[in-house]
Amino acid sequence: MDLKKLTLMPYGLEVQLPAGSPLTDLERGTSQRVIPFGCQQGACGACVIxxxxxxxxxGEMDPEEADFLEDLGQTGGNYRLACQCRLMSAATVRVADAL
Known part of the structure; x- marks a missing residue:
């Protein structure tokens, strides 16, 4: 199995997920709830990273995700909705609520 590392800041938590896994798999992959997944469909904004x-x-951001992030005022940076992401290779993210 091809595992990829996701580092979650500011916690310094590192998890391994199979390549292509949705980040919502974090809810099953760790006992800590570090990203507050709400609707898991890109409609609530709880999981901004x-x-x-x-x-x-x-993975690629689709136009609907980009529009929703703009509505949330999360522009001009590297923001994503975690529920819309798939881990293709190593990444480091910060939970927006922890900023």
């Missing part, structure tokens, strides 16, 4: 390293490692 800032990508510190590996933006391209999380």
């Amino acid at each position: 800032e990508v510190l390293d590996g933006f391209d490692a999380l």
Whole structure:
């Protein structure tokens, strides 16, 4: 199995997920709830993350996600909705609520 590392800041928590896994798999992969997944469909904004390293490692952002992030005021940075991301290679993210 091809595992990829996701580092979650500011906790310094590192998890390994199979390549291509949705980040919502974190709820099953760790006992800590570090990303507050709400609806898991990109409609609530609870899971906004800032990508510190590996933006391209999380798959492409579709226009609906970009529009929703703009509505939330999360523009001009490397923000994503964690529920819309798939881990393709190593990445480091910060939970936006922890900023």
